[in-house]
Amino acid sequence: MNAAQMQSARKMKRTQTILFLIVLLALVIWSSIGAEFSLPALFAGVGESFRFIFLDFLPPDFSSLPKLLEPAMQTIYMSVVAMVIGSIVAGLLSFLAAATTSPHPYLQVFVRAATSLFRNIPVVIWTILLVAAFGLGTIVGTMSLILISIGMLTRSFAEVLEEIDMGQVEAVRAAGGSYFQVLSQAVIPQFMPGFIGWSLYNFEINVRASTIVGMVGGGGLGFILQSNLKLFQYQKASMAVLLVLVIVLVVETITNRVRERII
Amino acid sequence: MTLLQVEGLSKIYPDGTKALDNLNLEIRPGEFVVVIGPSGAGKSTLLRSLNRMIEPTNGKIRFKGEETMGIKGKKLREMRRHMGMIFQGYNLVTRVTVIKNVLHGRLGYMSPFKGALGLYSKSDTEAAKSMLQRVGLYEQMYKRADELSGGQQQRVGIARALSQKPDLILADEPIASLDPASSETIMHYLYTICKEEGIACLCNLHQVEIAKKYATRIIGIHKGSKVFDGSPEELTDDMIQLIYNQSHARVKETA
Ligand SMILES: Nc1ncnc2c1ncn2[C@@H]1O[C@H](COP(=O)(O)OP(=O)(O)OP(=O)(O)O)[C@@H](O)[C@H]1O
Ligand SMILES: [Mg+2]
Numbered sequence: 173m174n175a176a177q178m179q180s181a182r183k184m185k186r187t188q189t190i191l192f193l194i195v196l197l198a199l200v201i202w203s204s205i206g207a208e209f210s211l212p213a214l215f216a217g218v219g220e221s222f223r224f225i226f227l228d229f230l231p232p233d234f235s236s237l238p239k240l241l242e243p244a245m246q247t248i249y250m251s252v253v254a255m256v257i258g259s260i261v262a263g264l265l266s267f268l269a270a271a272t273t274s275p276h277p278y279l280q281v282f283v284r285a286a287t288s289l290f291r292n293i294p295v296v297i298w299t300i301l302l303v304a305a306f307g308l309g310t311i312v313g314t315m316s317l318i319l320i321s322i323g324m325l326t327r328s329f330a331e332v333l334e335e336i337d338m339g340q341v342e343a344v345r346a347a348g349g350s351y352f353q354v355l356s357q358a359v360i361p362q363f364m365p366g367f368i369g370w371s372l373y374n375f376e377i378n379v380r381a382s383t384i385v386g387m388v389g390g391g392g393l394g395f396i397l398q399s400n401l402k403l404f405q406y407q408k409a410s411m412a413v414l415l416v417l418v419i420v421l422v423v424e425t426i427t428n429r430v431r432e433r434i435i
Numbered sequence: 436m437t438l439l440q441v442e443g444l445s446k447i448y449p450d451g452t453k454a455l456d457n458l459n460l461e462i463r464p465g466e467f468v469v470v471i472g473p474s475g476a477g478k479s480t481l482l483r484s485l486n487r488m489i490e491p492t493n494g495k496i497r498f499k500g501e502e503t504m505g506i507k508g509k510k511l512r513e514m515r516r517h518m519g520m521i522f523q524g525y526n527l528v529t530r531v532t533v534i535k536n537v538l539h540g541r542l543g544y545m546s547p548f549k550g551a552l553g554l555y556s557k558s559d560t561e562a563a564k565s566m567l568q569r570v571g572l573y574e575q576m577y578k579r580a581d582e583l584s585g586g587q588q589q590r591v592g593i594a595r596a597l598s599q600k601p602d603l604i605l606a607d608e609p610i611a612s613l614d615p616a617s618s619e620t621i622m623h624y625l626y627t628i629c630k631e632e633g634i635a636c637l638c639n640l641h642q643v644e645i646a647k648k649y650a651t652r653i654i655g656i657h658k659g660s661k662v663f664d665g666s667p668e669e670l671t672d673d674m675i676q677l678i679y680n681q682s683h684a685r686v687k688e689t690a
Pocket of ligand 2: 478479480607608
């Protein structure tokens with residue numbers, strides 16, 4: 173590339189940046205008008221929320237705890253099942269999606285596109301779609317968690333696979349190893365720590381997501397939370413929120429411990 | 436009788452780099468041939484073309500009397516199992532045990548299914564153990580490969596290649612990452628074991644002294660072409676100069 177080309181390329185980049193900023197600014201202004209957004213309103217809103225939280229939500233209604241235990245277990249079951257099924261399916265798909273292990277580039281592109289669809293449609297939308305098709309309940313909640321787990325894990329796993337040491341793979345191939353022998357003897361040992369680490373992380377994400385999934389009809393604690401809110405039983409709702417928080421923290425602590433052990 | 440015969444071997448990488456240019460060479464059973472040449476001369480490309488880890492652009496390769504260019508699948512695996520390979524970076528599967536790494540040398544002989552499950556036979560396991568005994572690593576057998584030192588890892592690399600029961604070992608700068616003492620040990624093991632087992636060896640090296648010490652024959656490569664092929668005695672200082680600095684010589688001529 174000569175100096176003149178470089179100069180024009182740089183100019184082009186600058187124009188692009190400026191254009192981008194203008195568009196961004198226009199979007200912000202347009203959407204804040206649309207949302208009737210204004211700073212004073214925001215501050216008033218904050219005050220309003222505080223009043224709401226402190227007067228209506230607190231203290232949590234601990235007497236409702238026993239009734240929450242079953243939905244809480246449901247939340248955990250959903251997350252575990254989604255993690256297990258999600259990581260198995262994603263484990264298989266990721267071998268097709270990673271440049272280092274894919275048998276064919278077309279297959280790689282196809283799997284990447286399909287799983288990015290799973291990943292990029294928000295879990296709430298999946299749940300709403302599935303609820304519309306199959307009705308309310310934990311099964312539907314679990315299904316939507318499985319979908320986003322597959323989406324997230326396939327990409328993470330594929331990235332792990334693309335970072336493995338190809339020298340080790342090459343050595344087994346040079347010894348006369350077949351495709352599956354190479355996968356099992358040279359790729360999987362390198363893949364295992366990432367596989368377990370990402371699966372555990374996925375479990376954490378599922379626990380959090382399952383609350384939201386529940387609120388749109390996917391069962392578990394989120395469903396109870398939503399019913400409480402609808403009936404203005406705010407103190408029961410805050411008990412449910414508290415329980416979600418406790419579960420999330422406990423799960424995080426446990427998965428962190430396990431992850432440290434492995435890596 | 437020749438073990439390996441290479442005729443007109445060329446390799447042009449997709450980016451247009453001409454790494455091998457119409458190269459001929461021959462290896463007889465039991466020979467210890469060392470390839471020398473400056474960085475980028477095409478030494479690794481040569482070795483990796485022989486076991487088809489890369490696809491040569493042109494040429495003929497005959498190994499044990501059979502054409503190997505263009506073979507695929509099962510035939511390719513059968514060809515590879517008779518050629519052990521040793522790498523500069525050892526390339527052991529670091530997260531599994533030493534003995535498992537040695538057993539990887541048996542995969543080419545196993546059914547894809549058994550191999551994939553790692554169901555190695557009792558006799559293979561016994562053979563792997565005695566191989567480790569031979570390179571002085573019997574005690575380290577159940578350690579994870581990455582717990583060993585570089586020199587020890589390379590000895591596992593030798594054991595892995597040996598467990599293939601190969602006719603030829605391709606060694607791509609086996610000592611380039613090692614200190615002088617470990618280098619000496621590795622070359623000693625490689626040389627004596629090949630000699631005792633009657634295995635031919637084609638070994639890339641950077642150090643001319645070591646090449647002269649072990650080689651039964653030396654091949655000099657420069658810019659993808661063979662510029663020397665002879666006994667260690669024939670490799671004079673002028674010749675070495677030519678192999679390593681040919682481009683300088685040419686520059687001088689044109690200046
Ligand atoms: N995958 C590749 N794509 C493009 N060019 C390559 C590739 N691999 C090697 N080359 C080029 O081919 C030439 C020969 O490389 P090769 O690795 O065979 O040399 P070498 O003699 O082994 O060098 P060294 O002593 O540094 O290991 C070099 O110019 C190198 O840059
Ligand atoms: Mg090299």
